[in-house]
């Protein structure tokens with residue numbers, strides 16, 4: 001009945017199309033994004049776009065047109081967006097600022113109606129919260145340079161307004177001076193023409209001219225505030241030329257934000273020829289001083305790794321040596337010594353593969369951990385090879401989500417195979433698969449929903465539109481869940497891993513410890529954290545302070561090191577526990593490396609308190625903590641899984657390589 005209703009059917013079709021569009025978008029994104037070189041001919045119109053207003057103080061994005069800015073004559077249109085952009089609260093729209101390629105000009109835009117009390121309040125608040133306008137031209141964000149104590153610093157975007165240091169007045173930025181760097185090109189068109197027998201030398205001048213054009217290789221903005229006489233300005237029409245504007249330096253000549261005040265907006269643009277080539281136009285945005293810091297972080301991790309690798313090596317040496325040199329051949333003294341060394345773990349042979357507590361949860365968490373780890377590794381490899389440049393806003397996040405959805409098949413497989421190994425039967429695999437499909441996404445959705453209610457309350461564009469929420473839900477249930485179930489089914493077909501030793505009927509008593517073993521497990525997490533924390537600082541700054549993160553090559557190395565450290569830490573800890581006859585190693589192996597997430601979460605709280613001091617208001621703080629919690633959970637599942645799987649392999653190896661007499 002519901003389907004026969006045409007409106008409902010239409011909605012279904014709309015949804016299907018939306019999901020399809022999202023996919024088409026993603027596929028597009030895997031071409032080098034931002035690499036569609038656009039060539040403009042002289043005087044060709046170029047339209048700028050605006051993204052949401054952002055502030056590093058509040059982290060709540062707002063729509064550009066929530067402020068009384070000039071609207072484009074053809075109306076406001078949203079730019080095509082991808083899932084990641086939507087999730088990040090981006091809202092890209094066309095703007096009224098437009099240029100003609102290689103034509104320097106100064107133009108009048110519009111004059112607002114007299115500002116109302118509401119406008120004034122909003123403008124003042126956005127100014128005081130240090131909101132900034134983010135403009136985009138040909139996919140490049142507007143860059144602003146300024147000198148502070150003689151040091152050149154760069155930002156992207158420009159502020160909404162200024163606050164005077166000594167009075168209560170605020171001033172709106174209403175004049176923008178754009179500098180567009182262009183590269184004149186006589187390029188690829190010629191190559192095609194010149195592939196004939198005549199060789200490239202024979203191209204006529206006319207042909208050369210035809211192929212020439214301009215590429216945009218830089219976009220800078222110099223904002224200022226100018227008091228105009230609104231009555232003379234109002235007589236002008238939009239995009240009418242006006243004489244050059246001199247930016248004043250005295251506050252009296254600034255445009256104040258006050259009730260009944262009419263604000264005129266103007267802009268000027270100059271095109272400057274540049275030697276920057278199109279492929280390297282992003283370099284200016286990515287200039288970073290800290291390569292040495294990243295190397296230091298890697299060196300740091302390497303030291304941890306070698307230290308742990310040494311311990312692992314010694315452990316293996318012992319077991320292997322015992323296998324090779326016959327026990328009887330050793331002299332009495334070494335025999336006794338070795339006996340003592342080996343006695344611990346040898347004694348738990350009948351218990352080491354005993355089913356752990358909450359074995360189902362362990363299987364589910366390992367399944368999800370494999371999924372997250374796979375997603376992270378593939379995304380970072382893609383990013384490291386430049387497939388996701390900062391030019392493609394939101395691409396990284398979109399790619400991650402799509403990957404996550406499809407890796408469900410592996411998650412289901414791993415979880416069910418482990419379940420079979422532990423239980424000896426594949427009974428109950430359906431419920432394991434369902435839990436795998438719902439455990440981590442469920443946590444994320446729960447947190448996102450709570451955050452969204454908070455954001456809706458504050459009218460930020462950062463809130464996910466309800467429609468997007470349903471798209472995410474349908475992606476989850478239409479792709480991830482079926483694939484996880486399929487993976488689980490394949491898991492039931494796969495052979496269960498055979499334990500090398502038999503488990504006794506009666507569990508062995510675990511001798512009392514001097515200190516609780518959980519302390520050791522928590523302490524172990526500091527080692528992987530040591531390899532991670534420097535890189536973490538850069539990642540957090542890129543997320544929360546809007547800095548560009550581009551050192552994905554470094555991140556890839558750090559990730560590999562992290563995997564090694566997690567594996568080593570868990571193996572060493574498992575061995576230590578087995579040696580003191582504690583055979584409950586399953587969860588300890590998981591949390592030995594998984595506990596790194598606790599430190600990550602504490603670190604992000606520390607970052608909130610000390611580096612994001614400016615973050616104002618409880619909404620922003622809750623938002624931040626919510627996202628940090630998601631991140632920490634993902635890290636726990638991922639690192640825990642790595643540690644657990646490696647420990648499982650190790651225990652299996654340990655007990656199968658040594659014949660217990």
Ligand SMILES: *[C@@H]1O[C@H](CO)[C@@H](O)[C@H](O)[C@H]1NC(C)=O
Pocket residue numbers: 102103104270271272273
């Ligand atoms: C525009 O202005 C810039 C900087 O003043 C100058 O270098 C450039 O030649 C001008 N372009 C045109 C087409 O006049």
